[in-house]
Amino acid sequence: xxxxxxxxxxxxxxxxxxxxxxxxxxxxxxxxxxxxxxxxxxxxxxxxxxxxxxxxxxxxxxxxxxxxxxxxxxxxxxxxxxxxxxxxxxxxxxxxxxxxxxxxxxxxxxxxxxxxxxxxxxxxxxxxxxxxxxxxxxx
Amino acid sequence: xxxxxxxxxxxxxxxxxxxxxxxxxxxxxxxxxxxxxxxxxxxxxxxxxxxxxxxxxxxxxxxxxxxxxxxxxxxxxxxxxxxxxxxxxxxxxxxxxxxxxxxxxxxxxxxxxxxxxxxxxxxxxxxxxxxxxxxxxxxxxxxxxxxxxxxxxxxxxxxxxxxxxxxxxxxxxxxxxxxxxxxxxxxxxxxxxxxxxxxxxxxxxxxxxxxxxxxxxxxxxxxxxxxxxxxxxxxxxxxxxxxxxxxxxxxxxxxxxxxxxxxxxxxxxxxxxxxxxxxxxxxxxxxxxxxxxxxxxxxxxxxxxxxxxxxxxxxxxxxxxxxxxxxxxxxxxxxxxxxxxxxxxxxxxxxxxxxxxxxxxxxxxxxxxxxxxxxxxxxxxxxxxxxxxxxxxxxxxxxxxxxxxxxxxxxxxxxxxxxxxxxxxxxxxxxxxxxxxxxxxxxxxxxxxxxxxxxxxxxxxxxxxxxxxxxxxxxxxxxxxxxxxxxxxxxxxxxxxxxxxxxxxxxxxxxxxxxxxxxxxxxxxxxxxxxxxxxxxxxxxxxxxxxxxxxxxxxxxxxxxxxxxxxxxxxxxxxxxxxxxxxxxxxxxxxxxxxxxxxxxxxx
Numbered sequence: 089x090x091x092x093x094x095x096x097x098x099x100x101x102x103x104x105x106x107x108x109x110x111x112x113x114x115x116x117x118x119x120x121x122x123x124x125x126x127x128x129x130x131x132x133x134x135x136x137x138x139x140x141x142x143x144x145x146x147x148x149x150x151x152x153x154x155x156x157x158x159x160x161x162x163x164x165x166x167x168x169x170x171x172x173x174x175x176x177x178x179x180x181x182x183x184x185x186x187x188x189x190x191x192x193x194x195x196x197x198x199x200x201x202x203x204x205x206x207x208x209x210x211x212x213x214x215x216x217x218x219x220x221x222x223x224x225x226x227x
Numbered sequence: 228x229x230x231x232x233x234x235x236x237x238x239x240x241x242x243x244x245x246x247x248x249x250x251x252x253x254x255x256x257x258x259x260x261x262x263x264x265x266x267x268x269x270x271x272x273x274x275x276x277x278x279x280x281x282x283x284x285x286x287x288x289x290x291x292x293x294x295x296x297x298x299x300x301x302x303x304x305x306x307x308x309x310x311x312x313x314x315x316x317x318x319x320x321x322x323x324x325x326x327x328x329x330x331x332x333x334x335x336x337x338x339x340x341x342x343x344x345x346x347x348x349x350x351x352x353x354x355x356x357x358x359x360x361x362x363x364x365x366x367x368x369x370x371x372x373x374x375x376x377x378x379x380x381x382x383x384x385x386x387x388x389x390x391x392x393x394x395x396x397x398x399x400x401x402x403x404x405x406x407x408x409x410x411x412x413x414x415x416x417x418x419x420x421x422x423x424x425x426x427x428x429x430x431x432x433x434x435x436x437x438x439x440x441x442x443x444x445x446x447x448x449x450x451x452x453x454x455x456x457x458x459x460x461x462x463x464x465x466x467x468x469x470x471x472x473x474x475x476x477x478x479x480x481x482x483x484x485x486x487x488x489x490x491x492x493x494x495x496x497x498x499x500x501x502x503x504x505x506x507x508x509x510x511x512x513x514x515x516x517x518x519x520x521x522x523x524x525x526x527x528x529x530x531x532x533x534x535x536x537x538x539x540x541x542x543x544x545x546x547x548x549x550x551x552x553x554x555x556x557x558x559x560x561x562x563x564x565x566x567x568x569x570x571x572x573x574x575x576x577x578x579x580x581x582x583x584x585x586x587x588x589x590x591x592x593x594x595x596x597x598x599x600x601x602x603x604x605x606x607x608x609x610x611x612x613x614x615x616x617x618x619x620x621x622x623x624x625x626x627x628x629x630x631x632x633x634x635x636x637x638x639x640x641x642x643x644x645x646x647x648x649x650x651x652x653x654x655x656x657x658x659x660x661x662x663x664x665x666x667x668x669x670x671x672x673x674x675x676x677x678x679x680x681x682x683x684x685x686x687x688x689x690x691x692x693x694x695x696x697x698x699x700x701x702x703x704x705x706x707x708x709x710x711x712x713x714x715x716x717x718x719x720x721x722x723x724x725x726x727x728x729x730x731x732x733x734x735x736x737x738x739x740x741x742x743x744x745x746x747x748x749x750x751x752x753x754x755x756x757x758x759x760x761x762x763x764x765x766x767x768x769x770x771x772x773x774x775x776x777x778x779x780x781x782x783x784x785x786x787x788x789x790x791x792x793x794x795x796x797x798x799x800x801x802x803x804x805x806x807x808x809x810x811x812x813x814x815x816x817x818x819x820x821x822x823x824x825x826x827x828x829x830x831x
Contacts, residue, residue, distance in 0.1 A: 112616055114648045118623030160612060187615035188608045210612075211619035214626075 109157035137164030248547030278520040282502040304395035319346040370396035381454040420446040436517035498522040617652035676723040708744035738769040745770030764827040
C-alpha cells in the first residue's frame with residue numbers, strides 16, 4: 089500500500105506524526121489515506137482507546153505531534169483517552185472528531201474539566217481536518 | 228383586644244407595672260397606717276395628759292369655789308346670835324351676795340330644826356316657814372351628831388331640783404360643845420355643774436361629772452341621774468353593756484380616794500379617757516371629780532390620716548391604673564403595628580410562596596422540558612452519529628475516486644475494500660432509515676401487522692445465516708470464536724413474519740455485539756398460560772458481558788444503549804412489535820455469564 093511505502097520512507101521521518109483513534113475502521117482507512125496523500129503527515133491509526141494509549145505509553149515524549157480521537161467509542165471513549173494522555177503529558181495536543189451534533193459551548197458545559205480547543209464534526213471535510221492539524225502544529 | 232396584648236413580653240411588662248403599682252399601694256398604705264396609728268397614739272397621750280391636768284385644775288377650781296362657801300358657813304356658824312336675828316340676817320344676806328353665783332341661799336336653823344332666818348328672804352316669808360321641821364334632814368342631823376361640818380350628796384327637794392347642802396353646826400360658846408343649830412348653804416347642782424363645765428378647757432371637749440365618796444352621782448351630763456347610785460338600775464341601764472364591767476370597776480377604783488386616768492374603749496373602737504380626781508374639803512375626802520375626754524381629736528386625726536391614707540392609696544391606684552391603661556394602650560398600639568407588620572409580612576410571604584411555587588412549577592416544567600429536550604437531543608445526537616458515521620467512508624471513497632478522474636484519468640482502480648465499505652455503510656444507513664421509520668410508526672401508533680401463518684424455524688435459520696454473513700464481512704475473527712447453537716424444530720405461529728424476523732434479528736445481533744467469544748443459544752418453547760392460551764417463547768442466551776445494571780431497568784426504552792454502534796432503537800422497536808402481538812419481551816443476566824433475552828407471543 090502507498091501508506092506503507094511512505095511510512096518507511098526515511099525522507100518522511102521529519103513529517104508530523106499524527107495519531108488517529110476511531111472505532112470505525114472505514115473512517116480510519118479514509119483519514120489515513122487522505123492525510124498521507126498530502127505528503128505532510130505520518131499517520132498511525134488505532135481502532136480503540138486502549139490500543140492508542142498503549143502505543144502512546146510505549147513511545148518517547150513528543151513522538152506523536154497531534155492526536156485526533158473519536159469520542160464515542162466502546163470501552164474507553166475519547167474523553168477517557170484524553171484524560172489518560174493529559175495526565176502523563178499535559179502539553180500533548182489533542183483534537184476530537186465527533187459525529188455528535190455539538191458546539192464548543194455545549195462541549196464545555198458537558199465536560200468542564202476538558203479544555204476542548206479543537207474538534208471536527210463528522211463527516212469530516214478532509215481539507216478542514218488538514219487545516220486544523222496544521223494550525224495545531226503551528227501553536 | 229386582650230389576646231392581642233398577651234404576648235410573652237407584654238405579659239411580663241403588664242405584670243411588672245401591676246406589681247410596682249401594688250407594692251407602692253401596700254407600702255403607702257402601710258406607712259400611712261403606721262403614721263396614723265402613731266399620730267393617733269400621740270394625740271391620745273396628749274388628750275390623756277391634758278385631761279389629767281384639766282381634772283386636777285378643775286378639782287382645785289371646785290375647791291376654790293366651795294371653800295368660800297365653807298368659810299362663810301364657818302364664820303356664820305360662829306357669829307350667829309339668837310339675840311340679834313336681824314343683825315345676823317344682814318350678814319347672811321351679805322354672805323349670800325358674795326357667793327350668789329353658786330349658792331342658792333344660806334339657812335339658819337335652830338337646835339329644834341326650825342328655820343330661824345334665810346338670806347335674802349324677808350322675815351314675813353321666813354315666818355311662814357317657821358312651822359317646818361327640818362330636824363330629820365341630814366344637813367341637820369349629821370352636824371348635830373358630829374358637831375362638825377357636813378357636805379351632802381345630791382339631794383332632791385320637793386321642787387325636784389337637786390341640791391347640794393353644806394352645813395356647819397352652831398355651837399354655844401365658850402365650851403363649844405352645846406349644839407345650838409346649823410347654818411346651811413344650798414347649792415343648786417345645775418349651777419355647780421354649769422360652772423365646772425364652763426371652767427373645763429374647750430379643747431378637752433369632755434364632760435364633767437361629780438360623785439360623792441359613796442358613789443352617789445352629784446353631777447353629770449344627764450340630769451336624771453343626779454342623786455342616783457352608780458350601781459343603781461338607772462345609771463347602769465345607760466352604760467353600754469360591752470363596757471359595763473371595766474366602767475364599773477373604774478368607778479369603784481375612783482372612789483378609793485386617789486387620782487387616776489384610764490382609757491375606756493367604747494363600742495365601735497372609740498376611745499375615751501376617764502380622769503378622776505378626789506376632792507378633799509377641810510382635809511376630808513368627800514367627792515370624786517370626773518372628766519371624760521373622748522379621743523375625738525385623736526379619732527379625727529386618725530380619720531383624717533385614714534382619709535389621707537385612703538386618698539393617697541386611691542391616688543396610687545388611679546395613677547397605677549392610668550399607667551396600666553397607658554401601658555396597655557402602648558402595647559396594643561405596638562401590637563397593632565406588629566400585627567399590621569406581621570400581616571404584611573404574611574402577605575409578602577404568601578406572595579413569595581406563590582412565587583416560589585410558581586417557580587417550582589416553572590422549574591418542573593423546565594425539567595420536563597429539559598428531559599424532553601435531553602431526549603430530543605439524545606435522539607438527535609444518536610441520529611446524527613449514526614447518520615454521519617456511515618456517510619464519511621462512502622463520501623470519502625467517492626471523493627477519492629472522483630479526484631483521480633479530475634487528475635485526467637479515464638479509468639480508476641477500485642479495490643474490494645472500497646466497494647465493501649460503501650455497501651456496508653450504505654446498508655447501515657438503510658437500517659437506520661428503517662428504524663427511524665419504525666419509531667415514527669410506533670409513536671404515531673400506526674404500526675400495522677400483516678399476520679400470516681409461518682414456520683418460526685424458517686426465520687430463525689435465515690436470521691442465523693444472515694448474521695453470520697454480516698459478521699463474516701465486518702468481523703471474521705469474532706465469527707471464529709463464536710458458535711450459534713440452535714436445534715431446528717418446526718413451530719408454526721400466526722404473526723407478522725417480517726416484524727418477528729426483525730425482532731429475532733435484532734436480539735441476535737444484539738447478543739453478538741456484546742459477545743466476543745463463546746456461544747449464543749436459541750431455544751423455542753411452547754407454553755400454556757392459566758387461561759389455556761398457547762404461547763411461543765423464544766430465548767436467546769449469550770455468554771457476553773451481560774447487561775449493565777444501569778441500563779437493565781430501561782433496557783427496552785429508546786436510546787438505552789451501551790453499544791457504540793447501534794441506534795439504541797432496536798430493543799424499543801422489538802418491544803413495540805412484541806406488544807402489538809399481545810406478547811411480552813424481557814431480559815435477565817445469567818448467573819454465570821452473559822444475558823438471556825426472551826420474547827413470547829401467542830401462537831395463534
